[in-house]
Amino acid sequence: MIAHLPVHLETVLPIDRQKEEKINEWFEQAWRIVAEMKSTPHSTINALLERLRKDLSKLEKEKVREELKREISTALRAGGIPPNMIYGLTLIIFSRCVP
Numbered sequence: 001m002i003a004h005l006p007v008h009l010e011t012v013l014p015i016d017r018q019k020e021e022k023i024n025e026w027f028e029q030a031w032r033i034v035a036e037m038k039s040t041p042h043s044t045i046n047a048l049l050e051r052l053r054k055d056l057s058k059l060e061k062e063k064v065r066e067e068l069k070r071e072i073s074t075a076l077r078a079g080g081i082p083p084n085m086i087y088g089l090t091l092i093i094f095s096r097c098v099p
Contacts, residue, residue, distance in 0.1 A: 029079065037071075073090045
């Protein structure tokens with residue numbers, strides 16, 4: 001299950017309200033994209049998460065984690081998330097998805 005959390009950004013430089021709202025929209029869109037993928041039968045993300053639950057070596061687990069990050073990143077890119085937001089959003093979503 002993916003929990004939706006409110007987002008508040010602390011930035012070095014102040015950002016205007018309109019930009020902050022747009023960033024919140026991208027966060028919500030990213031969560032929706034991944035939630036849709038997870039709810040799809042036989043999804044790659046679910047298969048990778050299932051593999052992580054198995055008894056794998058550290059190296060194998062790291063390979064699966066990297067593959068999962070690539071899947072999330074690819075889905076965000078295909079879903080229209082701006083390129084400059086994909087890396088950060090991928091890491092945030094990954095950290096919330098992986099047990």
